[in-house]
Structures are given as structure tokens and as C-alpha cells.
Amino acid sequence: xxxxxxxxxxxxxxxxxxxxxxxxxxxxxxxxxxxxxxxxxxxxxxxxxxxxxxxxxxxxxxxxxxxxxxxxxxxxxxxxxxxxxxxxxxxxxxxxxxxxxxxxxxxxxxxxxxxxxxxxxxxxxxxxxxxxxxxxxxxxxxxxxxxxxxxxxxxxxxxxxxxxxxxxxxxxxxxxxxxxxxxxxxxxxxxxxxxxxxxxxxxxxxxxxxxxxxxxxxxxxxxxxxxxxxxxxxxxxxxxxxxxxxxxxxxxxxxxxxxxxxxxxxxxxxxxxxxxxxxxxxxxxxxxxxxxxxxxxxxxxxxxxxxxxxxxxxxxx
Amino acid sequence: xxxxxxxxxxxxxxxxxxxxxxxxxxxxxxxxxxxxxxxxxxxxxxxxxxxxxxxxxxxxxxxxxxxxxxxxxxxxxxxxxxxxxxxxxxxxxxxxxxxxxxxxxxxxxxxxxxxxxxxxxxxxxxxxxxxxxxxxxxxxxxxxxxxxxxxxxxxxxxxxxxxxxxxxxxxxxxxxxxxxxxxxxxxxxxxxxxxxxxxxxxxxxxxxxxxxxxxxxxxxxxxxxxxxxxxxxxxxxxxxxxxxxxxxxxxxxxxxxxxxxxxxxxxxxxxxxxxxxxxxxxxxxxxxxxxxxxxxxxxxxxxxxxxxxxxxxxxxx
Numbered sequence: 001x002x003x004x005x006x007x008x009x010x011x012x013x014x015x016x017x018x019x020x021x022x023x024x025x026x027x028x029x030x031x032x033x034x035x036x037x038x039x040x041x042x043x044x045x046x047x048x049x050x051x052x053x054x055x056x057x058x059x060x061x062x063x064x065x066x067x068x069x070x071x072x073x074x075x076x077x078x079x080x081x082x083x084x085x086x087x088x089x090x091x092x093x094x095x096x097x098x099x100x101x102x103x104x105x106x107x108x109x110x111x112x113x114x115x116x117x118x119x120x121x122x123x124x125x126x127x128x129x130x131x132x133x134x135x136x137x138x139x140x141x142x143x144x145x146x147x148x149x150x151x152x153x154x155x156x157x158x159x160x161x162x163x164x165x166x167x168x169x170x171x172x173x174x175x176x177x178x179x180x181x182x183x184x185x186x187x188x189x190x191x192x193x194x195x196x197x198x199x200x201x202x203x204x205x206x207x208x209x210x211x212x213x214x215x216x217x218x219x220x221x222x223x224x225x226x227x228x229x230x231x232x233x234x235x236x237x238x239x240x241x242x243x244x245x246x247x248x249x250x251x252x253x254x255x256x257x258x259x260x261x262x263x264x265x266x267x268x269x270x271x272x273x274x275x276x277x278x279x280x281x282x283x284x285x286x287x288x289x290x291x292x293x294x295x296x297x298x299x300x301x302x303x304x305x306x307x308x309x310x311x312x313x314x315x316x317x
Numbered sequence: 318x319x320x321x322x323x324x325x326x327x328x329x330x331x332x333x334x335x336x337x338x339x340x341x342x343x344x345x346x347x348x349x350x351x352x353x354x355x356x357x358x359x360x361x362x363x364x365x366x367x368x369x370x371x372x373x374x375x376x377x378x379x380x381x382x383x384x385x386x387x388x389x390x391x392x393x394x395x396x397x398x399x400x401x402x403x404x405x406x407x408x409x410x411x412x413x414x415x416x417x418x419x420x421x422x423x424x425x426x427x428x429x430x431x432x433x434x435x436x437x438x439x440x441x442x443x444x445x446x447x448x449x450x451x452x453x454x455x456x457x458x459x460x461x462x463x464x465x466x467x468x469x470x471x472x473x474x475x476x477x478x479x480x481x482x483x484x485x486x487x488x489x490x491x492x493x494x495x496x497x498x499x500x501x502x503x504x505x506x507x508x509x510x511x512x513x514x515x516x517x518x519x520x521x522x523x524x525x526x527x528x529x530x531x532x533x534x535x536x537x538x539x540x541x542x543x544x545x546x547x548x549x550x551x552x553x554x555x556x557x558x559x560x561x562x563x564x565x566x567x568x569x570x571x572x573x574x575x576x577x578x579x580x581x582x583x584x585x586x587x588x589x590x591x592x593x594x595x596x597x598x599x600x601x602x603x604x605x606x607x608x609x610x611x612x613x614x615x616x617x618x619x620x621x622x623x624x625x626x627x628x629x630x631x632x633x634x
């Protein structure tokens with residue numbers, strides 16, 4: 001099969017990668033669409049030391065696996081816990097210390113014709129969701145995670161820093177639960193995109209303070225400092241930004257204002273599927289372009305352009 | 318009266334500072350003991366731009382004020398909210414945006430013969446608590462705040478980073494609610510002091526990981542990085558350290574492990590008074606030395622020595 005392969009120094013499309021061979025409990029899924037995430041770009045910059053086939057956002061069709069799954073269209077949770085340790089037993093497999101993570105840690109990912117994945121990680125996709133929509137389930141689940149971690153703040157004043165792909169998903173999730181949401185969008189194009197989704201958006205940090213909840217989806221090392229200025233005393237900041245660089249930040253305001261900072265990673269798939277199916281979350285305007293797998297290098301370049309929206313790969317193209 | 322006065326560049330003991338004149342709702346308190354806190358040393362380094370009489374840990378006797386208070390021995394909460402704003406109305410006066418703070422922000426403090434303070438901030442001290450014990454109510458309340466913010470974690474594995482004055486109070490509070498507490502104490506003297514209080518203590522960071530709760534009471538910019546390594550996935554870090562310097566820290570582990578970081582400042586006085594009265598918290602071993610007010614400069618110098626325990630001022634001496 002074809003796949004984008006990262007060897008630690010170079011990414012290239014390889015035409016003759018061996019097809020994945022599933023072990024017990026796994027499926028082989030033919031990839032229908034894969035999405036390029038900022039984390040993929042970080043990985044291709046050396047983040048986490050990954051080697052192999054990146055890609056963790058996908059929708060596909062099961063080719064091998066349990067009879068009731070073969071032929072169905074699925075999305076997949078990306079953390080593969082060991083299933084045997086204390087953490088997994090406590091239902092926290094996303095934090096299993098010996099987990100692998102699709103296309104991120106120790107497991108080949110979705111920038112390929114096919115991938116293998118534990119059957120238990122799969123969720124069926126309703127027919128009403130087309131591939132270009134369903135491929136957003138994984139990042140939207142990560143957005144729902146921010147909501148899940150701050151359920152007590154529903155209905156409050158919320159600021160989302162960053163009108164990138166993830167930021168606009170988070171903003172829609174928070175709006176859907178009744179928050180009064182403002183998006184901080186520094187690029188004019190991002191500001192217009194946020195407004196086209198019906199979201200209140202502001203271009204600079206001057207007027208943002210006193211928020212009950214601030215979500216840093218800036219993808220930038222300066223997002224946290226902005227968040228600390230924008231959160232009210234006793235407020236909460238959800239950090240979605242993993243940047244492969246250090247934060248140089250004054251944490252005295254965190255202590256003085258007794259702010260809570262919560263790291264947030266992967267989230268629950270069922271509300272993401274439901275949010276797309278109900279139309280509560282709109283993703284079509286977030287798609288910038290779709291490339292064939294043979295053009296994956298060009299797709300990555302486009303995804304890395306400042307202000308780029310979601311770039312999709314379509315191996316069938 | 319006499320007071321230690323900080324003019325922004327120099328601290329000196331002044332013999333003829335005018336006595337404080339109370340306004341409506343305030344008391345004048347004669348200071349029996351005052352404690353020197355690391356925050357005071359930061360203030361004398363320029364922190365928060367304070368000018369005037371520092372000092373916020375005290376026990377004293379009411380000289381002027383309501384008849385039912387005059388003559389009683391009291392400790393005092395240090396945040397003076399406006400009492401009229403939305404934040405105060407919501408019972409969060411400690412976070413009133415126009416508050417003053419005794420000896421820290423816009424209000425003269427306790428390194429003096431007398432201070433003035435809102436009567437509503439005062440708590441009577443039981444006769445069973447001597448002055449050297451009662452002067453710990455304020456810092457112990459700050460320690461109880463860490464417990465109050467993490468009530469759901471009671472009984473878990475907790476690490477306290479730093480065996481200084483605040484760290485050893487926090488460790489005793491957490492032990493008192495049933496946590497299995499370990500203290501990270503890098504100085505041999507601090508390690509022995511922790512052990513003398515019956516606390517488990519370790520000298521280095523090699524063996525500390527997987528904690529449900531980590532409290533950074535290190536007073537050091539590197540405390541947070543240690544805390545991030547020591548907390549388990551989905552664990553909680555309480556930050557007690559306000560250092561007048563920036564943190565250079567990699568926050569990717571916070572996101573990946575979905576750790577919660579909570580800033581923690583001042584706390585509730587009643588459990589602190591009760592904890593001292595019951596003997597659940599021991600403070601006598603934490604006292605390094607007591608100085609008269611005339612020797613306050615020397616007292617500050619001693620308080621700033623590495624590994625110094627609590628230095629007290631006794632204006633009556």
C-alpha cells in the first residue's frame with residue numbers, strides 16, 4: 001500500500017509499504033479521509049520522537065475484523081491502552097502508561113491506504129455524515145473534552161484563544177452548552193471565519209478579561225500568558241496547546257487569582273458524532289483543501305501555511 | 318509608635334511613626350507577635366511595588382474598636398474587600414479587585430507596635446494558644462486552603478515540594494485529613510525537621526512520581542517542573558509558590574497527562590485555629606528565633622538565610 005513515512009529526518013510517500021497485519025482484537029480499516037492536525041506538523045518537526053506513518057484523524061471502512069464490523073464506516077479513538085494495568089482497569093485507558101497512540105506514539109497512523117486499530121476503539125459513523133464531516137470526529141472529541149472538564153462552568157462567559165481548526169470546534173461546543181463565547185482571532189481571515197460560524201470574535205487582547213473560562217487553543221507559546229490575563233479570579237483555563245517549545249511565563253497571577261489550569265487532550269467520541277449529526281457543530285467551512293495521498297507532501301506544506309484551515313487527504317483520489 | 322518601614326529602596330525601623338487612626342468598622346490592634354513570611358522578603362525586593370509597613374502574620378490584642386472586642390486577643394484575615402462589588406457580594410472578598418491586603422497591597426501591616434484592621438477580619442484566639450502558636454494561624458490558613466481546594470483528593474498519595482515553613486504546614490494539614498504524605502526536602506536540616514514532625518521525607522526527586530496531589534511550596538522557580546514530573550496523569554498540582562521571577566517550563570506534560578494546576582493563596586481561619594487548638598498541627602519546631610521590633614532589620618536578614626525557619630517579631634520585647 002501507499003503511505004506517508006517519516007523516518008525522523010524526512011517525510012516521503014512510499015508506494016510499497018507492507019499492508020498492516022492485524023493481531024487478535026484488531027481491525028484493518030481502509031482510509032477514506034484523513035485530516036492533518038497541528039500535532040502532525042509538530043511530529044514532522046521531531047516532537048515525541050515518532051517514526052513511521054503519522055496521522056490520527058480519519059474515517060474509513062473496515063476491511064478485516066469481526067464480521068459485524070466488516071464493511072461498516074468507522075472513526076477511531078487513537079489511544080491504545082494495554083487493557084491490563086491499574087489505569088486501564090480504572091477506565092482511564094487514554095492515560096495508560098504503556099499505551100501507544102495512532103500515528104503519534106508507537107503505532108502507524110492514517111496517512112496511508114490502510115491502518116490497523118483495536119476493534120474496541122472504533123465507532124460506527126451514521127450514514128447522514130459524509131466523509132468530509134466524519135473525519136472531524138476525532139478533533140471534535142478533543143473539543144468536547146474541554147467541555148467535559150469544565151461542565152460546572154456551562155452557561156458562563158468563555159473565551160477561546162485561537163480561531164484555528166481546534167479553536168473553532170471548541171467554541172462551537174461551548175456555545176452548544178449555553179456559554180456566552182468570544183473567540184480571540186488575530187488573523188483577519190480567522191476572524192471572518194469565526195463570524196461566519198455565528199461566533200462573536202475579537203481581534204486583539206485589549207478587551208478580553210474577566211472570563212469564567214478561557215481555552216488556549218492558540219497553538220502558540222504566548223497563548224498561556226494571554227489566558228492568564230483574560231481569566232477572572234478563581235476562573236479556569238483549559239490548555240489545549242502542546243507546543244514543542246518552552247513557556248516563559250509569570251505564574252504569580254495564577255497563584256494570586258487562584259486560577260485553575262487544566263491540561264486537555266483527547267475526548268469522548270459519542271458526543272462528537274452526535275454534535276455533527278445534529279448540526280450543532282458545523283465543519284464544512286473549516287476545510288481548506290483535499291489532496292490525494294500521492295500529494296501528501298504538498299498537503300503537509302499547505303497545512304503548515306499560516307492561517308491554513310483543515311487539509312484533508314483522500315487516498316481514493 | 319515604632320514600625321519597620323519600606324520606602325521602595327530601603328527598610329528601616331522608624332521610632333516615631335504616627336499611631337494608626339481607625340475609621341468606622343476598624344479596630345486598632347497592639348501587635349503581640351508578627352511572623353516574617355517569604356512574601357515579606359519578596360516585598361523588600363520590590364514585589365508588587367508595596368510601600369509602607371510590611372507584615373501580615375500577627376496575633377495581637379484589640380486596643381480600640383467595638384466594646385465586645387476591646388481587650389480580646391485576635392488574629393486577622395489579611396484581605397480587605399470593598400464589601401460593595403459583585404465579587405464581595407458573592408462571598409469572594411479575598412478576590413475583590415479593589416481590595417487592599419495587610420502589609421502587601423495598600424495597607425500598613427504588622428511589623429509595628431500597632432495596626433488597624435477591619436473588625437470583620439478578626440478572629441478571637443482561644444486562651445489555650447500562646448502567642449508563638451497563634452501567630453501561625455494566617456500561614457496555616459493558607460495551608461488549609463490547599464486542602465479546601467483539593468477536598469476530593471483526601472486520602473490519596475500527596476507530595477509536598479519544599480520543607481520550609483509553609484510546606485511543613487501544608488504537609489500536616491494533608492496528613493490530618495488522611496493523605497499518605499511525602500515531603501520533598503532537599504536540605505538535610507529540612508529533612509530532619511520534617512521527620513521530627515513524623516512526616517515521611519525524601520531528599521531528591523528521583524523516586525517521586527505517580528502522586529495524586531502535588532503541592533509546590535518550594536518557593537523556587539524550579540518547583541513547578543518537579544511537580545509536573547511527580548504528578549500522575551489526571552493528577553492535581555497546587556501552586557503555593559509566588560516567586561518574583563518567570564517560570565521557564567515545558568507545559569506539554571500538563572496537556573498530555575491532563576494535569577490540573579491550581580493557584581492557591583489565602584485560606585480559612587477557623588480550621589487553622591482549630592488545628593492548632595487540637596494539636597493536629599504542631600508549629601513550635603518551626604520557630605527559628607524571636608527578635609524585638611528594634612532588631613527587625615537583623616530579623617529580616619536571618620529570615621532570608623537559606624533554610625531559615627520562622628522568624629518572629631515581639632514588639633513587647
